Amino acid sequence: MCKRFLWKGDAQSKGKALIAWDTLCWHNVVGGLNITDVYIWNKAAILKHLWNLAQKKDKLWIVRVHTYYIKGRRPWEVAGQQASWMVRKIIQAGHWISEAGIPMTEIMDADDFTIKGMHKKLRGDFIKVPWRRLTCINQGNSKWIFILYLTIHRRLYTMDRLDKWGIHTDQVCALCKQELETHQHLFFSCTMAARI
Ligand SMILES: [Zn+2]
Structure with a gap:
């Protein structure tokens, strides 16, 4: 809906996207529009459950999962074949951290966990674009800035x-x-x- 609204002005009709949605989800300074990538955000939110499990938070479902499936191991080392679909998804979510090149313990043993911070880590680092100041700190009308943004990407x-x-x-x-x-x-x- 967001995508359709951006390119066509209403959420119903389909239109040609001038710039890939993935690019628009990058941060402003690396050439995006800083739109939240809900796909990655969802992964980060699931990982928060895994972190809660790793931290053995005092919640009923966590005590239950530890008792029946984890049994003293680290949550992400458990296959969880016997667990429900939802619990399995959570304990298997650890691979997203490894795929991002981050050591599991760095995340799971940390004292706090924010979905926003995890989202940023999963998204990775990009090289800042030299023209970022043209679009980031620009007092102009947002429509002009958007046209400028399209111009820079050569998409007009x-x-x-x-x-x-x-x-x-x-x-x-x-x-x-x-x-x-x-x-x-x-x-x-x-x-x-x-x-x-
Ligand atoms: Zn001319």
């Missing part, structure tokens, strides 16, 4: 891109009527745009 519907998709129209810039309409032209060499 410029005539040269439409042509590549097989939509053949007059490719000359509608502003100056002199050169082909490309990102480079519109923002850096169009005489009319420069005057505006």
